[in-house]
Amino acid sequence: MAAKEKYPEPTYLEYGFGELEYDVIKKELCCYCGNCIAFCPKIDKQENRPELIDYDPLCGLCYAYCPRTMLDMPTMEKKIFERVRKEDEPLGIYKKASSARIARSDVQGKAQDGGVVTALLIQALESGVIDCAVVTGRDEKWRTVPKVATTAEEIASAAGTKYTITPSVTGVQMAIDQGFKKIGFVGTPCQIQALRKVQLLDEPYQFGQDRIALLVGLFCMENFEYEQLFPKLVQGTFGLKPEDVDKFEIQKGMFRVLSGDKVKEIPIDQTDEYVWKGCGPCFDFAAELADISVGSVGSKSGWSTVLPRTDAGAQIYESALAAGSIEEGAVSEKGLALAGRLAKGKEERFSTKTAELLSQGVPVNIRR
Numbered sequence: 001m002a003a004k005e006k007y008p009e010p011t012y013l014e015y016g017f018g019e020l021e022y023d024v025i026k027k028e029l030c031c032y033c034g035n036c037i038a039f040c041p042k043i044d045k046q047e048n049r050p051e052l053i054d055y056d057p058l059c060g061l062c063y064a065y066c067p068r069t070m071l072d073m074p075t076m077e078k079k080i081f082e083r084v085r086k087e088d089e090p091l092g093i094y095k096k097a098s099s100a101r102i103a104r105s106d107v108q109g110k111a112q113d114g115g116v117v118t119a120l121l122i123q124a125l126e127s128g129v130i131d132c133a134v135v136t137g138r139d140e141k142w143r144t145v146p147k148v149a150t151t152a153e154e155i156a157s158a159a160g161t162k163y164t165i166t167p168s169v170t171g172v173q174m175a176i177d178q179g180f181k182k183i184g185f186v187g188t189p190c191q192i193q194a195l196r197k198v199q200l201l202d203e204p205y206q207f208g209q210d211r212i213a214l215l216v217g218l219f220c221m222e223n224f225e226y227e228q229l230f231p232k233l234v235q236g237t238f239g240l241k242p243e244d245v246d247k248f249e250i251q252k253g254m255f256r257v258l259s260g261d262k263v264k265e266i267p268i269d270q271t272d273e274y275v276w277k278g279c280g281p282c283f284d285f286a287a288e289l290a291d292i293s294v295g296s297v298g299s300k301s302g303w304s305t306v307l308p309r310t311d312a313g314a315q316i317y318e319s320a321l322a323a324g325s326i327e328e329g330a331v332s333e334k335g336l337a338l339a340g341r342l343a344k345g346k347e348e349r350f351s352t353k354t355a356e357l358l359s360q361g362v363p364v365n366i367r368r
């Protein structure tokens, strides 16, 4: 990454939680990444939203770190990649594209796709690149739980996609509090944007952001709200108890729930009512600011599409390959083109949503 430079835009130091609440939370733009909760001891989570629980020192930190208040992609890209993304790079800047899967057969069945995320985090832990991995696990009712994993088995136990919004970044604060010095994190594009802001903004606060060592990003078109998805779709429409669900997946335009030998499904374009509202103003499909991004689209079933972006991302990918922890296949041009089209589609949705918000006087301050 390029040397830390001064961030050129206003840093909102004079702002407080009131502004965050007014500009972001009440406008339903909050992506509930957990960044403000993680890094401000005066903010906690209350019913799926950040809430002030103590006096507001007006330090501006929550406003400055929120990925929805201001996101200057070109400036961040220059700092991370030393150049700005070109128009014809819908998946962002990456060094190579491949298809891969974890070698461990016991994880292959449990992982969402190729288990590459699990393999990369285990490789990073076992080679000393990280001393812990912040992952998103779940309980038996599929409620998400951010966790600080310190063994390969703990990382593997968090494999699999939970299609519900979760403040995973709070796990980074847990890792800092527990004294870890090289923290790996896996999360959705908004969570990666949040942590990059924490790393790159030139704020006077030092609380361990230099301990974030590796960011693994997930492709993401949108996420869902537990309180909508489970009672209405899983239990209501499909008649399944949360504890009986084995896996969720999105494939070929269908949202699928797998339970034993049953498969219940619904076209993805009929799931809008369960989508987290704060996903609307997001353009980032491929977690463009991550060290390495992983997704399913573009690869065959049981494999993952992998985009190493930074030196750190490329090194961990190559070392996992060299160690035999993952096997690599070629990603097809057709598969990559499909991923690119989905990314462009998300960007178009973002432009429409942003125009609507701006016309309502909502200050969307995102430079793409």
Ligand SMILES: Cc1cc2nc3c(=O)[nH]c(=O)nc-3n(C[C@H](O)[C@H](O)[C@H](O)COP(=O)(O)OP(=O)(O)OC[C@H]3O[C@@H](n4cnc5c(N)ncnc54)[C@H](O)[C@@H]3O)c2cc1C
Binding pocket: 110, 111, 112, 113, 114, 115, 116, 117, 118, 119, 134, 135, 136, 137, 144, 158, 159, 160, 161, 162, 163, 164, 165, 166, 168, 186, 187, 188, 218, 219, 220, 221, 222, 223, 224, 250, 294, 295, 296, 297, 298, 304, 305
């Ligand atoms: C909300 C969401 C939407 C997605 N949408 C798409 C899509 O549209 N197209 C596409 O190609 N891929 C999408 N993905 C990515 C895909 O589902 C897989 O996560 C990815 O292919 C990696 O698979 P894997 O087998 O390598 O991961 P695994 O080895 O199974 O590891 C998955 C990791 O994801 C983390 N995780 C799981 N759920 C969450 C969550 N809710 N928030 C943060 N971290 C989580 C876990 O910590 C785990 O370590 C989405 C992922 C999420 C979480």
